[in-house]
Amino acid sequence: MIKERKVNITPDMTWRELTPGGVIQDAGNAEDFKTGDWRSMRPVWNTEKCKHCLLCWVVCPDNSIKVEDGKMTGIDYDHCKGCGVCTAQCKFGALDYVPEE
Numbered sequence: 001m002i003k004e005r006k007v008n009i010t011p012d013m014t015w016r017e018l019t020p021g022g023v024i025q026d027a028g029n030a031e032d033f034k035t036g037d038w039r040s041m042r043p044v045w046n047t048e049k050c051k052h053c054l055l056c057w058v059v060c061p062d063n064s065i066k067v068e069d070g071k072m073t074g075i076d077y078d079h080c081k082g083c084g085v086c087t088a089q090c091k092f093g094a095l096d097y098v099p100e101e
Ligand code: SF4
Pocket: 045, 049, 050, 051, 052, 053, 054, 055, 056, 057, 072, 089, 090, 091, 092, 093, 094, 095
């Protein structure tokens, strides 16, 4: 069994400090990284059309719909991956889906 070893690989490390083969053993994750950087499309919220039904919050796989006091307050673009699921299910046309600039 391979022993897990968390290493933050930096340019000034020597070979003795690296993992065997220079393998990065930690998977990318939303806790350590702003996974929104990987996005090519983004949802854009139209506050005027929003009915605060929160269906978008239910379906978002990244928990990126911000909610306070039972109402939608925005989108966490640091972690939204732009999958478009929220825009597809919004029945009120309150979420546009546009290419990332
Ligand atoms: S699904 Fe649409 S209408 Fe409902 S809270 Fe989300 S953006 Fe607003």
